[in-house]
Amino acid sequence: MDFGGINPVILIATLMASAVPILLAALGETVVERAGVLNLGVEGMMVIGALGGFIVAVHSGSPLLGFLGGAVAGALLSLIFAALTQVFLANQVATGLALTLFGLGVSSLGGQGYNGIKPPATGQLLPDALAKLPVVGPIVFGHDWVVYFSIFMTAALWWVLKATRIGLIIRAVGESHEAAHALGYKVNRIRLMCIAFGGAMAGIGGAYLSLIRVPQWVDGITAGAGWIALAIVVFASWKPWRVLLGAWLFGGITVLQLNLQVAGSGIPVEYLSMAPYLITILVLVIMSAGRRGKANGAPASLGQNFHASR
Amino acid sequence: MKRRNLLATAAMGLTLAFGGAASAQGMDKVKACFVYVGPIGDGGWTYQHHQGALAVKEEFGDKVEIQWQESVPEGADSERVLTQMALGGCNIIFTTSFGYMDPTNAVAAKFPDVKFEHATGFKREHPNVTTYNARFYEGRAVQGHIAGKMTKSNKIGYIGSFPIPEVVMGINSYYLHAKKVNPDVQLSVVWAFTWFDPAKEADAAKALIDQGVDVIASHTDSTAPLAEAAKTNGAVIGFGQASDMAEYKDGPRVSSIIDNWAPYYVKRVGAMLDGTYEQQDAWEGIAGGEVEIGEITDVVPADVKAEAEALRDAIAAGTYHPFTGPINKQDGSPWLAEGETAPDGDLLGMSFYVEGIVGDIPQ
DSSP states (O other), X not given: OOBTTBOHHHHHHHHHHHTHHHHHHHHHHHHHHHTTOOOTTHHHHHHHHHHHHHHHHHHHOOHHHHHHHHHHHHHHHHHHHHIXXXXXXXXXXXXXXXXXXXXHHHHHHXXXXXXXOOOOOOOOSSOHHHHTSSSHIIIIISSOHXXXXXXXXXXXXXXXXXXXXXXXXXXXXXXXXXXXXXXTOOHHHHHHHHHHHHHHHXXXXXXXXXXXXXXXXXXXXXXTHHHHHHHHHHHTTTOHHHHHHHHHHHHHHHHHHHHHHHHTOSSOHHHHHHHHHHHHHHHHHHHHHTTOTTOOSOOTTTTOOOOTTO | OHHHHHHHHHHHHHHHHTTXXXXXXXXXXXXXXXXXSSOGGGSSXXXXXXXXXXXXXXXXXXXXXXXXXXXXXXXXXXXXXXXXHHHTTOSEEEEOSGGGHHHHHXXXXXXXTSEEEEETOOOOOSTTEEEEEEOHHHHHHHHHHHHHHHOSSSEEEEEESSOSHHHHHHHXXXXXXXXXXXXXXXXXXXXXXOSOOHHHHHHXXXXXXXXXXXXXXXXXXXXXXXHHHXXXXXXXXXXXXXXXXXXXXXXXXXXXEEEOOHHHHHHHHHHHHHTOOOOOEEEEOTTTTSEEEEOOXXXXXXXXXXHHHHHHHHHHHTSOOSSBSSEEBTTSOEEEOTTOBOOHHHHHTOOOXXXXXXXXXXX
């Protein structure tokens, strides 16, 4: 079952886990952007979520509460962004960038004293007997609950955005906030809730890093994952399933390149290292290139502030 | 008072300008500044440097002011930070990562009366640039010995940061000593291309574990590889890197290399105070106390532990050099003849694997 010394079953199982932080953050950002808001502070919200989740988990001893704490921390930080852009109508790009810097700084400060502590462990969700099955065991049954949660959220968001009234309202606000306003929807309030949701998702993604993947608190733990998430949203044309594909592709090639190195393939390491970025962008660009006439799916009001007086 | 100070500085500047001799006169107060590549909270490399900085403050009290900046990217950014520190009145600036080599020399040219100390580099282009390093490969030899004895799968791993002589040296030493006690051992090297990225370091460790590696040494700065090894419930062991990483003692960490910069920093800042400061190229190892071997835990059988400690003591006593011939390069060409030990110059520019290691060093 090995190809060049790499076991594809373990590879797929690993990539599903390693893509979780990016996937969750990107899904949250998809909703935010579909509502017409460009929040570049994903990295900041992730790192705050990582710290918030870690602190709560360590003090409560419960990883589940930790993830909740991560979500709350991310959402709280995003509310700063929401207040600045939706109430005071500040520039979204500048505010988002500031949010990232702020988040990194605050987490570094708040994380003092949490270095070198081990968080309570999160085990796999299903019994070991299932996870030990050949092939499907590691891929389908061997994960912690957050992996299943991330896939569930992909499906849920797809359905909500596509087939429900709430999704329609969110899309209306993102496509034409004036029309939505004319119909009587509270544009800024809807956007604020979307921003908070995006913050919570980024926070859970960050908490996955500090509670399961790494698992410990270190400064700057996200190391740029938030920016990857932002890029994936754009290349996935704001569609949840494509976000999943992009995140898995990125996670998969990241894992693959390390495995190829270990397996001693002859490919130079430099090419392997840039492969995740290159291939993810390439594939998603090709996918969205087909229907250029029909626009690439960007919400028409993306990045524009709204005030009822205009 | 003011004028006298001015004259003193001017005189010092003059002596430095003419031939760069040591300043004959000590200083009343020294401002020592430190540039770190990662956050102090990394639990490894930067943490240890900061411990050294704090030791300086402890030693000299009011006579010393310390200042530091964390997470300074290698490259153009560091040049700006260094310039700012030099302008801000720092008398001596320690730049604590290999990638600061060129920026350190570039800024040193502009501030001849500020002392620069660059860790792990080899360029001293100006009389006010000193380099200092520690012989980590001595510690790697001890780790390699333990790895060779402890591995059950005969696969051992090494997480490399960047392909620089410092890291290549460590890989070679680790492999040679594992091979010596276990001829069947195979080494897998993963290049992370980062000093500090916990998620990536964890992924690298996971990739090694997935491929059957059961002893992991790392040359990156965080504790993430150990945390990853801890998930295997004892099947995989590893080593603390740069710092003791004692919090994993009851888990995968069986020993460690501890960088102890405190004696060096205290010595150098002390030399500034009493006027004996001179440019130099410092490279101490286990003997000088800069490289310490962290406690070997009970996971390691007593006889292996005793052997590892004997190896450590032999290196410290100078009776054994980790690179003693015969050693061939990877391509089979001879490097060291029987009984010959590696000259420092060869080590500092090391850009080849020794015979038996598979794979290429990225260029």
